Amino acid sequence: MANIKSAKKRILVIETKTLRNKMIKSKIKTLIKKVATAIVEGNKAEAEAARKVAISEINKAASKGVYHKNNASRKVSRLTLAVNKMA
Numbered sequence: 001m002a003n004i005k006s007a008k009k010r011i012l013v014i015e016t017k018t019l020r021n022k023m024i025k026s027k028i029k030t031l032i033k034k035v036a037t038a039i040v041e042g043n044k045a046e047a048e049a050a051r052k053v054a055i056s057e058i059n060k061a062a063s064k065g066v067y068h069k070n071n072a073s074r075k076v077s078r079l080t081l082a083v084n085k086m087a
Contacts, residue, residue: 024066028057028075035079039086047083054079 002008031054038047055076062072 021066024057024061024064028054028061031057032075032079035083039082042086044083044086047086051079051083 002011031050035047035050035054038044038050058067058072058075061067062069067075
C-alpha cells in the first residue's frame with residue numbers, strides 16, 4: 001500500500017476513473033446489442049435509430065479517452081456495415 005499522500009490520492013482517482021470507464025463501456029455494449037437485436041428482428045428503422053445513438057456514444061467515449069480512436073472507428077464501421085447489409 002502507498003505511504004505517500006499523492007500516491008494515495010492517485011489510487012483514489014484511478015478507481016474513480018476506472019468505474020466511469022466501465023460504466024461508459026457497459027452502456028456502449030448495451031447500445032450495440034440493441035442494434036444487433038433490431039437487425040435480427042429485421043426492423044431497419046429501429047436499427048438505424050439505435051445505430052445513430054450508438055455511434056454518438058462511441059464517438060463521445062473516444063473523445064474522452066475511454067476508447068482509442070481507431071477502436072471507436074472500427075466499432076462505428078462494423079455497426080454501419082451491419083445495418084447497411086439489411087435488406
